[in-house]
Amino acid sequence: MYKLIKNPFNGKEDTVTKTEGDITLCIPFADDNTDYQAYLKWLEAGNTPLPADTGA
């Protein structure tokens, strides 16, 4: 499951994490990043990420 992450400096949600077992991916919102492209397809399929931590 993807989880939104807030940039600690500007409060903008510009990253998602995805954890599978012991491995965590931290994916920036960059158009050419293929992990980000996969995330967008996941959203298009009707899924919703976990919200960012409050105050993060």
Place this chain on the structure above:
Amino acid sequence: MAYGTVSADIIQSSVPGVSLGAGNASIMKNRIINGAMGIAQRGTSTSITSNGQFCSVDRFRTYTNGTWGTGTFTATQSSSAPTGFSNSLGITITATDALSTSTASYIIGQTIEGNNTYDLGYGTANAKTVTLSFWVQSSLTGTFGGVIQNNAGNYSYPFSYTISSANTWTQISVTIAGPTTGTWLTGTSGSIYVYWSLGANSSLLAAAGSWTSTANISGATGQTNIISTNGATFYITGVQLEVGSSATGFEYRQYGQELALCQRYFYKAASGLGASGLGEAFAAGTYYNTAQISAFLNFPVTMRTAPTLYYTSVAGYYRFDASNTSVSFSTLTTYYVAATGTMIYNASTSGTQGNGGIMSTTNASSYIGFTAEL
């Protein structure tokens, strides 16, 4: 003073296998990165169970043009190699697929970035002929298949090759006329996909030797399906894709050059405990406030795009040493990520604001990498 023109697209030396080709260059003629399988930043053995996994050696990964079924295999950076090479990508099938599902498709291969293919003129009247060459060995014999394909998977050139003797290295050469149609992406996108089929349902195969606009072609008609034989092995190395209608000698690059080419797509920042046995440092930073460590990490080469941080997130796998005090943590997050470097932080520790320090690994299984793969 002119000395005339050699009317050939290959100049053969007196040494077997050593020649100069028509790629308008004698260096960087090979569009494949890590074709000698010498770089393995992710480790030397991987259990492959799905599409999109990397096969230990850099730049070679799994693909499917349909669905990945029950088939699994191990992929290793093997020391089995033909004369002139030290390594190969070795595959051993650990669970089979009979390929009865119409969409079954198992592929290994490499995606070539558009920035490295624009001169080939694919999709235009000036498309250049290229030659794919490689060394291969298998426990099986027969006709095997592969595909050259575009990003959308809707323009393909299936090719076939023969392995006549089991467990014997054989060099293969396939010449491919440039495609004058089809959509071939440029820039930082994936342009040309070079595939070796490990197995596919017959509905996803097409006749070798010509371009087809049939979508999702995964191999050549009549091919041997390695994925259907438990314990079957397949080794490949010396992969080269070059301009011209003949295979020339493999382009050997210096290790540092090849590593840098790989690092545009994947960069291992730190892993394990390093030579000291105490850990590997990977970033320098400071306590941005009393609860947050913030550090900067510069990439050794400009990556293809802002990369994904890939790391083992286990309690106590990392530490921050500042002001003679060490604190451990398990989570890392990136921000302000660029192709050249990134900020990295942890917000689960406490310390004195402004104290500077070093982030490092603390466990043999600690791993931090950045991926901008295609």
